[in-house]
Amino acid sequence: MHEVSVISGMVNAVIEELKKHDVASVTSVEIVIGDLTQLGEEQLSFAYEIVTRGTILEGSVLSIEHEPIEVSCDGCGYKGPVTMLDAGDFSSHAIPVLSCPECGGHVKVTSGQSCCVRSLEIEEAD
Numbered sequence: 001m002h003e004v005s006v007i008s009g010m011v012n013a014v015i016e017e018l019k020k021h022d023v024a025s026v027t028s029v030e031i032v033i034g035d036l037t038q039l040g041e042e043q044l045s046f047a048y049e050i051v052t053r054g055t056i057l058e059g060s061v062l063s064i065e066h067e068p069i070e071v072s073c074d075g076c077g078y079k080g081p082v083t084m085l086d087a088g089d090f091s092s093h094a095i096p097v098l099s100c101p102e103c104g105g106h107v108k109v110t111s112g113q114s115c116c117v118r119s120l121e122i123e124e125a126d
């Protein structure tokens with residue numbers, strides 16, 4: 001499960017960061033997941049619960065914010081979302097088409113690849 005390794009990496013990074021501060025407990029962790037990563041929200045939450053067990057993050061809430069896929073086209077100047085294909089029975093995810101919906105040209109992905117921690121809500125120790 002790819003989600004477990006992603007979450008492990010994030011949780012380890014957060015724990016390292018928290019070591020630098022006097023933190024009593026962590027209330028919530030907000031992460032941003034680009035839709036292009038195709039990571040499942042349910043699997044991420046499940047992985048988070050397992051990975052944080054026995055750490056300072058145990059019991060904190062993982063809130064997941066989605067970042068939509070956006071591209072920019074050099075050919076026609078299009079900027080915006082891409083066409084999504086329904087993968088039907090093969091996947092619960094729609095499959096993004098990474099070419100320009102206007103002219104079919106090559107595009108640069110400008111949004112949707114994020115996979116990072118946005119903010120932490122902590123309670124500081126007295």
Ligand SMILES: [Zn+2]
Pocket residue numbers: 073074075076077078100101102103104105
């Ligand atoms: Zn274009």
